[in-house]
Structure formats: structure tokens, C-alpha cells
Amino acid sequence: MAILVCGGAGYIGSHTVKELVTTYEVVVLDNLTTGFESLVDERATFVKGDLGDPEVVDTIFKTYSIDAVFHFAANSLVGESVENPLKYYRNNVGATLVLLEKMIEYNVNRFIFSSTAATYGIPNSELITEETATNPINPYGRSKLMIEQILADMARVHDFQYVVLRYFNAAGAHHSGEIGESHDPESHLIPIVLQHLLGEREQISVFGTDYETSDGTCVRDYIHVTDLARAHILSYEGMTGGKIANQTYNLGNGAGYSVNEIIETCQQISGKQATINYAPRRAGDPAALVASSDKISKELGWQPTFDLTAIISSAWAWHSK
Numbered sequence: 313m314a315i316l317v318c319g320g321a322g323y324i325g326s327h328t329v330k331e332l333v334t335t336y337e338v339v340v341l342d343n344l345t346t347g348f349e350s351l352v353d354e355r356a357t358f359v360k361g362d363l364g365d366p367e368v369v370d371t372i373f374k375t376y377s378i379d380a381v382f383h384f385a386a387n388s389l390v391g392e393s394v395e396n397p398l399k400y401y402r403n404n405v406g407a408t409l410v411l412l413e414k415m416i417e418y419n420v421n422r423f424i425f426s427s428t429a430a431t432y433g434i435p436n437s438e439l440i441t442e443e444t445a446t447n448p449i450n451p452y453g454r455s456k457l458m459i460e461q462i463l464a465d466m467a468r469v470h471d472f473q474y475v476v477l478r479y480f481n482a483a484g485a486h487h488s489g490e491i492g493e494s495h496d497p498e499s500h501l502i503p504i505v506l507q508h509l510l511g512e513r514e515q516i517s518v519f520g521t522d523y524e525t526s527d528g529t530c531v532r533d534y535i536h537v538t539d540l541a542r543a544h545i546l547s548y549e550g551m552t553g554g555k556i557a558n559q560t561y562n563l564g565n566g567a568g569y570s571v572n573e574i575i576e577t578c579q580q581i582s583g584k585q586a587t588i589n590y591a592p593r594r595a596g597d598p599a600a601l602v603a604s605s606d607k608i609s610k611e612l613g614w615q616p617t618f619d620l621t622a623i624i625s626s627a628w629a630w631h632s633k
């Protein structure tokens with residue numbers, strides 16, 4: 313039996329594939345819109361195609377014996393989703409529906425879904441638990457919450473189990489040094505700061521200095537990509553072992569860092585000084601998102617193993633190569 317990894321040529325998907333291939337047979341489906349085939353571990357089978365294309369999904373389910381689908385494939389930029397909502401609803405909801413319908417048709421009944429802290433919107437508590445109300449403030453977060461709701465509806469009537477993993481801000485690179493965060497163009501804070509410190513960008517912009525946070529810049533909870541990958545494997549094994557089904561888990565470090573603090577830590581690790589442009593707020597950004605991951609820790613024994621310094625050090629090692 314194999315695991316189908318949709319979006320396995322992307323940042324988080326490719327890191328999860330690297331962990332999976334040591335134990336499992338892996339098939340990757342990716343249309344390479346934002347991913348790179350070079351990130352896919354050679355022990356996995358790579359299929360270039362779109363998960364919204366029913367014929368592509370038919371072929372995969374007919375050719376391989378798929379036990380579970382890990383679904384990373386999506387458009388995932390908050391600002392872009394505000395500018396172009398239909399792109400987000402078409403790809404993140406529309407294409408996912410095709411995949412889900414095919415799973416029911418072929419009786420593939422385990423699903424792990426990459427969801428996001430963006431489903432919470434502006435949270436009503438400092439530390440976000442899975443009980444915190446979901447009220448997304450941008451189309452990206454809404455597209456992910458829609459799929460979460462669809463999964464719950466499906467599990468009520470079909471032989472179908474899922475785990476929703478709501479990641480906070482993924483960052484860092486694989487310990488092998490072979491893969492790291494690669495987006496083109498890059499929009500994520502840590503790689504942008506590191507690229508600037510390496511002389512690859514003239515300056516960095518800080519989006520908003522008037523948020524209700526300690527220094528006025530946005531606060532996020534950064535979690536290492538390998539810690540996310542491990543959570544997927546624990547979730548899968550939890551489902552196959554009958555320990556869990558139809559659960560939603562937050563994945564973060566439980567510590568919030570402001571944009572200024574991230575820049576400061578990047579400067580310390582690199583030993584270089586940044587040129588900063590303080591800019592207006594970016595559309596769709598909540599002030600602060602910090603996770604409580606107690607639930608997955610209690611139910612599956614998951615713990616983050618990288619703190620902020622270790623996360624940024626691994627990213628620095630990758631970007632400096």
C-alpha cells in the first residue's frame with residue numbers, strides 16, 4: 313500500500329515525503345505551479361498533474377494501491393487570496409472536491425489535510441486551541457475552513473476518516489541540507505530576510521507597525537517543517553492503528569515572535585545587518601497567531617523539537633549553500 317502525497321513537490325510536502333520514504337511507498341502528485349520536481353526525493357514516484365483533473369486521479373487510483381492521501385496542494389498566500397479570491401476557491405476548494413469524490417469512488421478512505429492558523433481569523437484568546445472560534449478574515453483561510461467542514465460532513469456518511477492539521481507558520485530546512493524553503497517568488501518572512509542578508513535583495517519591508525502587539529509588528533508562531541512532517545506520520549499511524557479518527561490538531565511551538573524579533577534573530581544568526589523599510593499593513597493579516605498544541609501532544613505524543621534559533625539556523629544553512 314502506498315501513500316499519495318498531493319503537493320509533494322512543494323515546501324512542506326517535499327519535507328514530509330523525505331521522512332515518509334524511509335518507511336512507506338510514496339506517490340507524489342503535483343502540477344508544479346509553485347513546487348519543483350527537484351525537491352521530490354528520488355525514492356518516491358512522481359506524477360506531474362492536477363488533482364482537479366479527474367482523469368489524472370483515476371489513473372493514480374487505478375495504477376497504485378493507495379492507502380491514504382496527504383493533501384498539501386493548495387494556493388496559500390494570504391495577501392494574494394485577498395486580491396484574487398476565485399483562484400483560491402477554485403484550486404483549494406474546487407480541485408480538492410474532485411480528489412475527494414475520487415477517493416470515495418475508489419474507496420480510499422484516509423485523508424490528512426493541510427489546514428492553517430488562518431482559519432481562526434482574529435482569535436478571541438492569546439493562545440489558540442482547537443476550541444477557539446474559527447472566523448477567517450481572508451479567502452485563503454475561508455477556503456481551508458470550507459474543506460474542513462466538507463470533511464466532517466463526509467465522515468458522517470462515508471467510510472472515510474480524516475485528520476486536519478492546522479499549521480502555524482512553517483519555516484526551516486531539512487537536516488540533510490538537500491531541501492529547504494523554495495518559493496518563487498518568495499513572500500514568506502524568514503526566507504526574505506535571509507535572502508536580504510545574503511545580498512540577494514536590496515531591503516526588507518515590515519508590513520505594519522501599528523498592530524496591538526508588544527512592538528507594533530505582527531506576531532506569529534514559527535514551527536519547523538520537519539516537526540510538521542513528523543506530525544503527519546503520527547496522524548497517519550494514529551489512524552491506521554485505530555487510535556484516532558476525524559480529529560483536528562494545531563501545530564505550533566506555543567511561542568509568538570514579532571516581525572522585528574524575527575529580523576533581529578536572523579541578524580544574530582547571520583552576523584549581518586539588515587536594511588529595513590517600514591511599510592503599511594498587508595491586507596488580510598491578523599495581529600497575532602500563537603498555537604496551543606496540547607491536544608496533539610496528549611493524543612499522539614507530538615512535541616516540537618526546534619525552537620526559533622534552531623529553525624532559523626537550519627534555514628540559514630540552507631540559504632547560504
Ligand SMILES: NC(=O)c1ccc[n+]([C@@H]2O[C@H](COP(=O)([O-])OP(=O)(O)OC[C@H]3O[C@@H](n4cnc5c(N)ncnc54)[C@H](O)[C@@H]3O)[C@@H](O)[C@H]2O)c1
Pocket residue numbers: 318319320321322323324325341342343344345346347348361362363364383384385386387388403407426427428429478479480481482483494495
Ligand atoms: N507554508 C506555511 O507556513 C503554511 C502554513 C499553514 C498551512 N500551510 C498549508 O500547507 C500546504 C503546503 O504549503 P507549502 O508552503 O508547502 O506550499 P507550496 O506552494 O510550496 O506547495 C504546494 C504544492 O502544491 C502544488 N499544487 C498546488 N495546486 C495543485 C493542484 N491543483 N494539483 C496538483 N498540485 C498542486 C504546487 O505545485 C506545490 O508544489 C498548503 O496547503 C498550505 O495552505 C502552509
Ligand SMILES: O=c1ccn([C@@H]2O[C@H](COP(=O)(O)OP(=O)(O)O[C@H]3O[C@H](CO)[C@@H](O)[C@H](O)[C@H]3O)[C@@H](O)[C@H]2O)c(=O)[nH]1
Pocket residue numbers: 388389390427428429430479480481482499500501502504516517518519520530531532571594597601
Ligand atoms: O516581506 C515580508 C513578509 C512578511 N511580513 C510579515 O511577516 C508575517 C509572516 O508573514 P508570512 O511569512 O508571509 O506568513 P503568513 O502570512 O503569516 O502566512 C503563513 O502562515 C500561515 C499560518 O499562520 C499559513 O496559513 C500561510 O499559508 C503561510 O504563508 C506577517 O505578519 C507578514 O505581514 C513582513 O512584514 N514582510
